[in-house]
Amino acid sequence: xxxxxxxxxxxxxxxxxxxxxxxxxxxxxxxxxxxxxxxxxxxxxxxxxxxxxxxxxxxxxxxxxxxxxxxxxxxxxxxxxxxxxxxxxxxxxxxxxxxxxxxxxxxxxxxxxxxxxxxxxxxxxxxxxxxxxxxxxxxxxxxxxxxxxxxxxxxxxxxxxxxxxxxxxxxxxxxxxxxxxxx
Amino acid sequence: xxxxxxxxxxxxxxxxxxxxxxxxxxxxxxxxxxxxxxxxxxxxxxxxxxxxxxxxxxxxxxxxxxxxxxxxxxxxxxxxxxxxxxxxxxxxxxxxxxxxxxxxxxxxxxxxxxxxxxxxxxxxxxxxxxxxxxxxxxxxxxxxxxxxxxxxxxxxxxxxxxxxxxxxx
Numbered sequence: 532x533x534x535x536x537x538x539x540x541x542x543x544x545x546x547x548x549x550x551x552x553x554x555x556x557x558x559x560x561x562x563x564x565x566x567x568x569x570x571x572x573x574x575x576x577x578x579x580x581x582x583x584x585x586x587x588x589x590x591x592x593x594x595x596x597x598x599x600x601x602x603x604x605x606x607x608x609x610x611x612x613x614x615x616x617x618x619x620x621x622x623x624x625x626x627x628x629x630x631x632x633x634x635x636x637x638x639x640x641x642x643x644x645x646x647x648x649x650x651x652x653x654x655x656x657x658x659x660x661x662x663x664x665x666x667x668x669x670x671x672x673x674x675x676x677x678x679x680x681x682x683x684x685x686x687x688x689x690x691x692x693x694x695x696x697x698x699x700x701x702x703x704x705x706x707x708x709x710x711x712x713x714x
Numbered sequence: 715x716x717x718x719x720x721x722x723x724x725x726x727x728x729x730x731x732x733x734x735x736x737x738x739x740x741x742x743x744x745x746x747x748x749x750x751x752x753x754x755x756x757x758x759x760x761x762x763x764x765x766x767x768x769x770x771x772x773x774x775x776x777x778x779x780x781x782x783x784x785x786x787x788x789x790x791x792x793x794x795x796x797x798x799x800x801x802x803x804x805x806x807x808x809x810x811x812x813x814x815x816x817x818x819x820x821x822x823x824x825x826x827x828x829x830x831x832x833x834x835x836x837x838x839x840x841x842x843x844x845x846x847x848x849x850x851x852x853x854x855x856x857x858x859x860x861x862x863x864x865x866x867x868x869x870x871x872x873x874x875x876x877x878x879x880x881x882x883x
Contacts, residue, residue, distance in 0.1 A: 547784070560773065565774050573780070652771050695729060699725070700725070702764045703760040706764055
């Protein structure tokens, strides 16, 4: 990022290459819509580019990057745009949950069971409050430490632990009826 | 090892166990404890199951034209006039409530502030109008009184009428 600040375009390309996937995937799990996730991710990198001249390495770059991404996602969720996006998922066949299914060999029955489980997981995550959702996604999929999640969410480590434990408690209750079969 | 449920740190232990962040010694102690504690064993199994369930959630790959679209946005952003870029942060959403609050404050200020200068010009025409009316009333009364005197004079002097009429002389 320091080289990007000096105007090095190649470094920005490297930075984009390294963080594009994690940011888009995090946003996808936050908003549960591929098109919206990519749009928000573009906004994240555009803001990074615009702020390159004034960026100070006070915090880890990833923390700053995910703070921007989390704020954009939480604003998007707060503004109630999720329902509109859900409508567009229904309207546009092929652009939505179906694309995330991995190409698995198996019977139709196995695929149906997998789809049902996936739907339950998505619903359980979607039902979590915004900050709990962000904390779980960063903890589980980005493998962030409590301190880094605290930096992203702008709260204390103990607050992050509290968010995570409440979220996992909810998930244990919501997913208990079918997760026993996974293994 | 003391039961984490009794100690009140079961959530932290469960998450650490599921994420593999316990030290080997901690893990061994916790597993020994779970062998004799059904409640902890049940919680740990549930947490591990949630962890495995979340692993199922794969995400689609990023669109191939993501970088191209981003660079197009960056170029468009840099071509925008300087003034527009400076105002890019501005949004009407928070500005409208602020404007409404300012208008309400201004209205309260207007209602509460004394307005002596307004009363004076308003009272002055009233006073002037009553004086004019009074003058009008006086003049009319005088005219009517003079008319009455004239009529009385005509009634009181019938004998003097020959002097007035040249036909009778």
